[in-house]
Amino acid sequence: MATYTVSDSVGTRESLADTIYRIDASETPVFSNAPKVTTNAVTYDWQVQELAAAVDTNYVNEGADFSYVNPSATTRLSNVHQISANAAQVSSTLETVDKAGRDKETAYVKILKGLEQRRDIEKSLFKNEAKSASDPRKTAKFLSYHSNVVLESNSVIAANSNGSAAATMSGTNDALALADIDNVMKSCYEDGGNPSMLVMSPANKVAFSDLNSGSVVTNQLTMTAPKEAALVGSTSIYLTDFGQLNAVVDRYATNTEIHILDPDHYAVGHLPNRMFSVVDVAPTGDALKFAILSEWCLINKAPKAHGAIFDLNTS
Numbered sequence: 001m002a003t004y005t006v007s008d009s010v011g012t013r014e015s016l017a018d019t020i021y022r023i024d025a026s027e028t029p030v031f032s033n034a035p036k037v038t039t040n041a042v043t044y045d046w047q048v049q050e051l052a053a054a055v056d057t058n059y060v061n062e063g064a065d066f067s068y069v070n071p072s073a074t075t076r077l078s079n080v081h082q083i084s085a086n087a088a089q090v091s092s093t094l095e096t097v098d099k100a101g102r103d104k105e106t107a108y109v110k111i112l113k114g115l116e117q118r119r120d121i122e123k124s125l126f127k128n129e130a131k132s133a134s135d136p137r138k139t140a141k142f143l144s145y146h147s148n149v150v151l152e153s154n155s156v157i158a159a160n161s162n163g164s165a166a167a168t169m170s171g172t173n174d175a176l177a178l179a180d181i182d183n184v185m186k187s188c189y190e191d192g193g194n195p196s197m198l199v200m201s202p203a204n205k206v207a208f209s210d211l212n213s214g215s216v217v218t219n220q221l222t223m224t225a226p227k228e229a230a231l232v233g234s235t236s237i238y239l240t241d242f243g244q245l246n247a248v249v250d251r252y253a254t255n256t257e258i259h260i261l262d263p264d265h266y267a268v269g270h271l272p273n274r275m276f277s278v279v280d281v282a283p284t285g286d287a288l289k290f291a292i293l294s295e296w297c298l299i300n301k302a303p304k305a306h307g308a309i310f311d312l313n314t315s
Helices: 092-096 105-124 178-190 202-210
Strands: 036-038 043-048 075-080 082-091 148-151 197-200 237-240 243-249 258-261 267-270 277-281 287-299 307-310
Touching (some): 075 287, 082 105, 092 105, 178 243, 178 258, 178 307
Parallel strands (some): 148 307
Antiparallel strands (some): 043 075, 237 243, 258 307, 267 287
């Protein structure tokens, strides 16, 4: 007699896990490391002060009058807020019916849209784009502020390096070398910066880890319990002559540039209550409509504290 099996029965319930697994990464290291500053105008201005060059002849005669030299004027920089919006609509029926993995569909979708917007902001920070006050407004990104740059080809840094123009990218790209990183760090250090983030794409991270530089590259392995030895092929820290750089992999960084950033000297500004705020939209049918909205700008407090390598041919 044949066994009565599940396939023979009618009414067997399906088994659907009450958990939703998300494969898309949501890490945003550049955005996450930026302090969030509340601003109060569409155009945000700040000032940068530079000291006079140090001299080795600072001695005067006894009883002599002073030589009066006033400090140099501050440099006034600015950036424009751009509006980022991620909208969705959910049918009233879907909001009402029983669902696996979440209770209210609108609450779940709002979380997803917030994560998507944070990734959009992260990716846009690597774009070669100048500020623009024309609709749709655009905030200047890092490439339009960098002046401490190693150029591998015929590219040109942005005019004035103040966010008003994009950099000119042209010529034949070249391979990454440790000397490139060293030269950028030297320039930043001489200008008073202390970068600690070496931000690169996954492909550039592989190229960086493959560079052979004797003992200056440190492979880190933290052992929390006895276990078999592990082969380490990833470089997490680079010890330069001018400070330690933490190698930060960013899925949204480009393969043609590497950024060397000082997180103490940049921030993300936003208008009051305009950072990942939920905007409910009046329904026009049997659906619930809403958007996640941010009105934000990059505040590059001291552009010379950061640097970059342009024109890489990593793929």
